[in-house]
Amino acid sequence: MKLNKVLFGMILSVSTSCVLAAEPAPVVDISQHSSSNSSSKSISERIESLEQKMDARNKAQVNVQRQLDDLQNELNELRGVTELHTHQLSQVLERQRELYQELDRRVSQALTTPAPVATPTYNASNVNDVVYSSDVPENEAYDRAVNLVLKERRYEEAIPEFKAFNLKFPNSAYAANAHYWLGQLLFNKNDLTAAKTEFEIVYNQFQDSPKRSDSILKLSIVEEKLNNMTRAKNLLKELIAKYPTSSAAKLAKPRLANLP
Structure with a gap:
């Protein structure tokens, strides 16, 4: 009986030792914890880097937009200058066109009336009667000759004016026009030979006029x-x-x- 108690006690002691040996002690994984902190830190750095890149990109876009605005303003200014010059040129061309149409109309009217008696052509002395100062530009000289016809209707005086203009400014941009209108005035006087000379000059010397x-x-x-x-x-x-x-x-x- 006593022996059985001793055996039971030994068995109980062995069982308790086995149970205690079967339960492992708690273990903390230090490496896994360190890796988690490192990953969290890496993501934060990436976010910060992306934010810096976005800020730099936004600044670059602002600079580009500012440059585009400046270029647009300059383009608008250039367009304004171009439109102004185009308008001024159109006014000059329109004035010349009106002058030519008016003179053509008056010449056409003269052609429908009986021709006057032929008069002698103007010689060099007629041309010398018109005095030009050395500082008179060709534009003013040409306008003066044309105005004698269109505004003042002093056709006789316009003839020596045009002749003097052609002698003083043989290479003028208005040379072809001046010879043509001189021919018209001479034609109206029935001075056909002199008129023919002026028209021949335009025909032979001013191919692009x-x-x-x-x-x-x-x-x-x-x-x-x-x-x-x-x-x-x-x-x-x-x-x-x-x-x-x-x-x-x-x-x-x-x-x-x-x-x-």
Whole structure:
């Protein structure tokens, strides 16, 4: 009986030891904790780096936008200057066009009236009657000659003015026009030989002038009046062929059809 108690006590002691040996002691993973802190720190640094990059990008976009605004302002200023110059040029061209139309209208009216008695052509002394100072620019000289015709209607005085202009400014930008209008004035006086000379100058020396087509038409009319019918026809044919869309060509077609 006593022996059984001793055996039971030994078995109980062994069982308790086995149970205690089976339960492991709690362990803390230091490496895993350190890795978690490192990962959290890395994400924070990345976020901070991205924020810095975004700030730099926003600043760059602001600078680019400011430069674009400056360029747009400069472009608007240039457009304004261009529009102003275009308007001024249009005014100058319109003034010249009105002058030419008015003179053409008056010449056309003169052609419908009986021709006056032929008068002698102007010689060098007529030209010398007009005195030009050395500081008179060619624009003022040309305008003065034109105004004698359009504004003051002093046609006789306009002839020596145009002659003097052509002598003083032979290479002027207005040279072709001046010779043409001089030819018109001489034609109205029935001074056909002198008028022919002026129209021939425009025809031969100013190939690119806008007045060349008109000069060809007037030259053909002069040739017709001088009974040079062959050349009159050839000039009209040349005019129609070279300047088919010009107003002079439109007038030339019926004239050519009516020539014998």
